[in-house]
Every structure is written in structure tokens, then in C-alpha cells.
Amino acid sequence: MKASEPAIKISELTRRYGKQEAVHNLSLTVRAGCCYGFFGRNGAGKTTTIKCLLNLLQPQSGSVRVFGLDPNRDEVAVKSRLSYVPDAVAFYPWMTVRETLEYFASFREHWNRDIENDLLKRFGLNLTQKASSMSKGQKTQLALITAVCPEPDLLVLDEPTSGLDPIVRREFIETVIGAYQSSDPEKRTVFVSTHLISEFEGLIDEFTVIEQGRNLLTMVADDARDRFKKISVRFQAAPPAPLTFAGALQIKQNGREAEILANGNSEKLMAELQSYHPEDLRCESLSLEEIFVASKTLTQSIA
């Protein structure tokens, strides 16, 4: 693999279920070593896209490349270099934790026992417990161990933390950061689909918002936070007419107070607002979650 080879390259992917189009003309590229967020509402097409990466579904048009390979043609080569944690994990119910781990390890060329022991201890899993008697959180923890121990180049996470309690979620993310990236962090790529965006905020380098199967917005997280800002202002007296500012994405006004969404022109807006001599004027970045929620408004104004 060339150093510049993207971990994932999706080009104009389309996939229908019957007449229902789940993914339409979706393109995105994930650099190797990057943590990529894939955000969308329920039914937006996230899982369908991920299934195409894993050859669980085939594209009807367009192409999917993982490490430059076609998952359909080179399925083994692709799968030997990635791990996948689905939203609902299922293990053979009769197997114990130990047996499950051995079973998974038997498919892998490489299995890091140190990480395994470390995570077993950290999660407090009982090696002799059967999968059938484990809670959802414990199953997800076990799935994460099976995903991280092979130290794959790509970790695909599909809604990994939904339905977990806050402590398990926190441990999950710490594990992805710590154990998964423990060696060669430049080579460890994470592709995570989620709608619990705030939890992954610090991890995400770049993200795509998908809506009705279409790529709505793709941005580098720092650029997005730099570009989309929320300005809160309180005037000394209510302005006589409703506020209008060229370049403001959205203005919410309530008496003397207003909240303005800025798209890359916050400094100009701040200067303009300053001329009103407001009592209070503040500017903060939108979080990725707020950007996701507002992404429809944001992209309409960009278009």
C-alpha cells in the first residue's frame, strides 16, 4: 500500500432496497490514520454504506475501495485488515468469554495478548461467563476486545455506543483512543458512525453528514468549528426593527436578546454588532453535534 492510499474511498455509491433508495451517489474519502465521523439520522443510510465496505452488500452503482481494494473481489485481504463493531453484537450464546476470544483469535494472523489481558482487566469481564448471560454493555465490551486485539489498520464502528450506560460509553471511547491507537497511531484509522456525536467530539478529525443517502456536508472538524459560530448578543434596548445581517445563517431574536449563526464571517458580524453598543456580546463555536443538527440550514445557505 502506498502511504497516500486512502483507507476508504467511496465513489458515487448507490444502493437501493427494492424501490427504496438507501444511499444515493455518495462519495467520501477517509485518509489512513484519521478518525472519521459518519453522522446521520436513523435511516439516513449509514449502516447500508458500512455494509458495502464489508461486502455484506454490493453497490448497485459506484464503487467502494478499502485500502485500494474492492471488498467484493478481495474480501479476505480487506477483512484481514479491518475490524467491525456493529450496533447489536451477537456471539454464540454457548461460548464463554475465553472461548469467544479464542474463536475470534483463530481467524486472525495477529492477536495482541497484552491488549487482551489489559482490556479484560479494565472491563472486569469474567472469562468463564457465557455470552448468553452477558448484558448488552458487556457484549459490546467483548466485541471491542475482539476488534482491537488484532490491531487492524481500520476500525469500523457502527453506532457502537448506543444503548450503553455513560460509564461504559466512556470506557469504550478511551479504549479506542488508548488501546487501539497504542502502536503506530498514523496507521490506525477509525470510521465511526454515530448519532451520539458529542462523545466522539475530541476524536473526530473529519466528518461527513449523510441525509437521505446523500452526502450533505463533509468537513475537517477544526475547520467546521472555526467556520460555524454562534453569536449571542444582548442590546441595551430592543432594536426597533428585526435584525438582518448579510451572511448570517440564522437569526433568533427575543426582545433585547438575539442569537445569530455565522458562517465563516463571525468577525465581520461581531464588528457590525459592536456598532450597536450591546450590553453583552459573545461568540462561540458550534459543537459538532450542533453542526449536525443545523447541517440542513448550513448547507442550504452554502449552496
Place this chain on the structure above:
Amino acid sequence: MLFQIDFKAGKPVYLQLVDQVRYAAASGTLRPNEPLPSIRPLAEELRVNRNTIAKAYAELESQGVIETIPGKGCFLKENNTPFSKSVREKLLLTEIDEAVVTAHHLQVDREKFLEMVKERLDYFESKSTNSADGNSSKTTPRRTE
């Protein structure tokens, strides 16, 4: 040292870390030759990407604030910045401009602003606990512990 990050600050996370290390160095919270937290535990604790921490440390290293000793970690350097005086002053200028703009937004007038600057200078000088820091500060450093 302890870090605090804010995704809403409008400043890239790695730069927030850079600022905080520089602040800690200036205020004496972090002393020369003291180690910075290593990347992995810090990334886990702050729940940010390891690359972000690595980027911050690389930036600090290129600014001459810290040095990396292979196999040992990152350490705060003795206070000898490699920048020339004019470059250092220029770097400071952008920071001052930022503060001036903020003061304007918050309607802090000139006198009050200057007064606050003096107050902060006094504060840092009184807090500085390092006598070996090449600074020409005339105040006698006091140990605060």
C-alpha cells in the same frame, strides 16, 4: 499539569493545549525539566485523538517550549527560546491584538485594560517560582509551596 479543553472556544484543540502549556510554563505551574503528561494517558483522559496531542507537542517543540527525549517523554525546556527578539515581539503582538479586540467587545476601556495588564504582570511575577529561568525579571522569586 492538568488540561482543560473547550470545543466551543473556537480554537483548534491542539492550539488550546499549546496555549495551556505555555501558560503553565509562564506561571511556573510547569518548571523547566519537568515532564509533560505522556500522550496516551492524556488522550484517554481528555478523550481526544492521540494525533491531536501529538500535534500540540510537535508545535510546542517547534516553538522551542518543550523538548522530546526519546524513550523518556517531553520536558519543558529551560527558558531559551530560539526566536529572535523581533519574532518574539511579533508573536506577542498578535496575542495583544486579540486581547485588545476582546476588550473592545466587552467595553473595557483603555485605562482599565492597561490597569488589568499590570495587575496580571504582577500576578505572574509573584507566582513565578523559578530562579533559573534566564528571565531578566528583577523580582526575587518566591516559592509558593
